[in-house]
Amino acid sequence: MSSTARTLPLSGRTAPVSGAQTPDAAKKHALIGVLFIVAMALPANLDLGGIRFTAYRLWLVLAFLPLFFAWVSGKYGKVGAPDILFLLAGLWGAMTLIVAGYGNTLEASGIFFLELFGAYLLGRAAVRSGQDHRRVLRTLFWILAFFLPFAMIEIRTGTSVPLQFLSKFLSVHAQAWNEPRMGMERAQVIFEHPIHYGVFAASAFGFCLYSLSSGRGWMFAVLAVSVSLLSTLFSVSTGPYMMLGFQLGLVLYDQITRNLPNRWRIFAIGSAIFYIILEIGTYRTPFHWIVNNLSFSTGSAYNRIRIFEWGLVNIRENPIFGIGLGDWKRESFMSSSADNFWILITMRHGIPFLLLFSIATILIIRRVGRANITNKADLRLRAGYLISMGGLIIGGFTVHYWNVLFVYLMFLLGSGGWMFSAPPTEATREDDDPAPDPTGRRITRHSGRKLGRRAQISRQHR
Secondary structure (H helix, E strand, O other), rough: HHHHHHHOOOOOOOOOOOOOOOOOHHHHHHHHHHHHHHHHOOOEEEEOEEEEEHHHHHHHHHHHHHHHHHHHHOOOOOOOOHHHHHHHHHHHHHHHHHOOOOHHHHHHHHHHHHHHHHHHHHEEEEOOOOOHHHHHHHHHHHHHHHHHHHHHHHHHHHOHHHHHOOOOOOOOOOOOOOOOOOOOOOOOOOOHHHHHHHHHHHHHHHHHHHOOOOOOOHHHHHHHHHHHHHHHHOOHHHHHHHHHHHHHHHHHHHHOOOOOHHHHHHHHHHHHHHHHHHHHHOOOOOHHHHHHHHHHOOOHHHHHHHHHHHHHHHHHHOOOOOOOOOOOOHHHHHHOOOOOHHHHHHHOOHHHHHHHHHHHHHHHHHHHHHHOOOHHHHHHHHHHHHHHHHHHHHHHOEEEEEEEHHHHHHHHHOOOHHHHHHHOOOOOOHHHHHEOOOOEEEEHHHHHHHHHHHHHHHOOOO
16 A cells, blocks of 8 residues: 555655545535536625625525534544644734724625635534545536536637626626736636636646546546636636646656656745745845746736835835725726735734634645555545646636635535545445455454565465
8 A cells, every 4th residue: 555655646654544434424515516616606696785695605604603503512533733824814804904994894894704714614624535536526617617618708709798797686796807918818717816717616626637537537537627727718818827837747757757746845945946046036025036937918918027026115114014905005007906815914914813724724735745544546646636726726826716606615625524524433444444354353454564564474384
């Protein structure tokens, strides 16, 4: 088993992860996650007391208290440092909105906490095993596959058929107007903006390539990856394209260095060296160089650079509590939109929030990468998770994750927790169950190894 694990993508140490569940518990958890993914894909919204409720917000409101008490009681595994850090980040971010005092701060702070920590908890609750994870990812894939034909129509006509149809019966968000690019209209399908659609599609690439294609044959793998690639293409957005390119780079590196020891440590060191070379060898910062060379137009690149520069100005002037939902200082010709998730959350909530949020994210990525997993299918799940999350983290430097994208990001961060925090009392997965012994004794993995060694010694002495 251990030799197999060393040859698989992003494999780590090879002790087993306990995370399987009873069939009833598995169905319940899977239903929570599947319904939430579907809710994120519903564009309908409802105004209740001046607060805009979308399907996913309603789901979070209904689920939060039961999820919170179940989490505190340890039903979703041991409460860990990432959990506490995200809880503190949610509380700090909500407080900064109240301190800033723009608009209806109590409602805004409550929604912010719910979408950050509530969505994270829902990810922790909905995904407690590899089986749960695959169910949720299959839902994500089939949503993308279902809407792909509508995206093909939209890039030609500029009209979102789903939004146009649903607007006759429900209150939905308006279709965004965007200048055509590469001879195509930009598809948004059922999302608020083409960037939302593109990020949603691009984030599925690693999952489709590694997680969903396991054991299903190369034809399904090609189909799944093609759905993600085409959907991303039709958004015609720089941020999703960069996310996709980064994931492709990780996949290529993973395949080339499969048998190289410490390959991800080498990757981290090499990336740091590359950053230093760009810092020293060019007259611009690495961020300037990357954005300028990968954006669709000079104007788009210049705008992102100005957002970065003026974002730092706002952060220096409001380092602790940020500016909340207030307007940010910038040049008069610049739009109020800030297409940089990491800069904007720091501007709004201060440097302490950035530290809490980023450290929690790093801890999850690190613990998932070092989790003790032996099952081949679960190793591929981990590979897909790390590659997709890597794309989302890098994409945040060129895209702002707001509304459904922010909730989606938090859900995915929570969904990786099963790989390192599954309760030790739970049974192993079905395909890891020890085989029954004809004598009636139960053979465990350790006893199996002992029997194997005894048989080998016996053969040597014959």
